[in-house]
Amino acid sequence: MKIAYWPAPMHNLLLCIDRYLVTHYIDPMTDAFSLNWTTQLRKGILELGILNAVGSRPMYGYQIGQILRGVDGLVVAEGTIYPLLNRLKREALVTTTIEESPDGPPRKVYQLTDLGRTRLEWMNDHWRRLKSGIDSLRKETT
Amino acid sequence: MMTATLNLTPDAQECFDRYLNRVRYSLSGTSVDADEIESDVLEHIESVLGNEGEIARQRLEGVLQELGSPESWVPDEQRPAWRRLVGQLRAGPEDWRMAYLTLALTTLGVVLIPVVGPLGLFLAYLTARATRSLAAEHGDELGARKWLVDPILIAAAVMVIASIMLGPPAGVCVGILESGVIADQTGIPPLAHDSTAADVISHIAMYVLAIGAWWLLLTPIAAWGIKPLRWLTVPVCDRLERRHVVWLAGFGLLLVIVAVVTLQIV
Numbered sequence: 001m002k003i004a005y006w007p008a009p010m011h012n013l014l015l016c017i018d019r020y021l022v023t024h025y026i027d028p029m030t031d032a033f034s035l036n037w038t039t040q041l042r043k044g045i046l047e048l049g050i051l052n053a054v055g056s057r058p059m060y061g062y063q064i065g066q067i068l069r070g071v072d073g074l075v076v077a078e079g080t081i082y083p084l085l086n087r088l089k090r091e092a093l094v095t096t097t098i099e100e101s102p103d104g105p106p107r108k109v110y111q112l113t114d115l116g117r118t119r120l121e122w123m124n125d126h127w128r129r130l131k132s133g134i135d136s137l138r139k140e141t142t
Numbered sequence: 143m144m145t146a147t148l149n150l151t152p153d154a155q156e157c158f159d160r161y162l163n164r165v166r167y168s169l170s171g172t173s174v175d176a177d178e179i180e181s182d183v184l185e186h187i188e189s190v191l192g193n194e195g196e197i198a199r200q201r202l203e204g205v206l207q208e209l210g211s212p213e214s215w216v217p218d219e220q221r222p223a224w225r226r227l228v229g230q231l232r233a234g235p236e237d238w239r240m241a242y243l244t245l246a247l248t249t250l251g252v253v254l255i256p257v258v259g260p261l262g263l264f265l266a267y268l269t270a271r272a273t274r275s276l277a278a279e280h281g282d283e284l285g286a287r288k289w290l291v292d293p294i295l296i297a298a299a300v301m302v303i304a305s306i307m308l309g310p311p312a313g314v315c316v317g318i319l320e321s322g323v324i325a326d327q328t329g330i331p332p333l334a335h336d337s338t339a340a341d342v343i344s345h346i347a348m349y350v351l352a353i354g355a356w357w358l359l360l361t362p363i364a365a366w367g368i369k370p371l372r373w374l375t376v377p378v379c380d381r382l383e384r385r386h387v388v389w390l391a392g393f394g395l396l397l398v399i400v401a402v403v404t405l406q407i408v
Binding site: 043060061062065076077078079080082083085086087090103104105107108 | 165169172173174175178179181182183185186188189190192193208209210211212214215216217
């Protein structure tokens with residue numbers, strides 16, 4: 001920022017104000033943007049992650065959480081998966097059965113339905129196309 | 143909620159119950175089945191801690207931390223409109239917005255007393271109660287927010303307490319003494335410009351007598367209705383217990399004795 005037509009003290013004062021504004025307002029805005037962006041991105045991908053996890057083999061909620069936790073940045077709070085699983089069940093993409101567990105109380109096991117498998121294939125295909133599109137764009141810009 | 147297989151310390155059980163309340167509250171009004179999520183959460187915790195012996199609060203808190211805040215489990219757009227509004231008001235790094243809203247409504251109510259004062263103060267009272275309830279549901283301490291929230295609650299509580307403790311005897315005394323209905327029986331005439339000092343003291347003694355007798359009468363009612371009384375007078379009587387109500391009877395008796403003695407002397 002260069003304001004040549006101001007007297008020097010005023011120029012310095014304006015520079016100080018400018019620096020203060022950049023430090024206190026511009027940076028937090030950038031942080032809020034990145035937080036919001038990753039949250040929005042994660043929201044859609046988490047569903048894809050859950051369906052892929054359940055698609056590999058039937059598993060119970062805690063196992064799904066553990067597997068997804070292995071994907072860096074995908075699950076911030078493990079509890080988030082339960083309302084999502086509840087919705088997927090309502091939409092008949094997954095079903096649940098109660099299975100006895102050798103080391104504890106019976107557990108609810110989730111598995112993919114035929115409808116869920118069809119949806120998963122479609123989502124994976126869409127994801128592949130989206131990813132390759134973004135990758136090719138990145139190559140062009142770099 | 144009692145857990146079937148988990149062996150929680152009382153402290154941990156209290157923490158767990160509070161967490162489940164938050165789960166239930168954050169899912170209410172959404173399409174998610176809160177009962178099912180509650181059992182999912184229980185199963186999750188049993189999967190992690192099921193084989194451990196007695197589980198202390200700190201250990202449980204670690205697992206709950208991994209599960210995360212239930213308020214973040216459902217996207218905002220799935221919540222009812224009123225919940226989103228409350229959430230927006232509460233949003234912020236220090237969760238102070240409801241408290242500031244209370245202060246703003248209190249100030250507005252006081253400044254605009256002739257215009258919209260009563261409505262503003264009533265809304266401030268409701269917001270203050272909501273702020274306290276939400277903080278309790280989230281297991282938060284109000285901390286310094288009480289300076290913004292409590293003034294309106296204390297004012298309301300003082301009015302309620304004064305109305306209950308002084309309203310009926312004062313009303314009866316004014317009705318009976320100042321109308322002169324019992325002037326012949328008691329020998330205490332209604333107060334006038336030419337009343338003597340003895341008349342004024344007799345009046346005061348009669349008021350004190352009525353208040354003392356009312357407090358004696360109030361004691362069993364207050365002891366029976368201690369919970370509603372606490373609820374009505376938050377935060378002033380938060381720690382009110384039956385033994386305090388007994389003090390009320392003691393003070394009532396003292397006032398009656400002082401009044402009777404004074405009347406005898408006068």
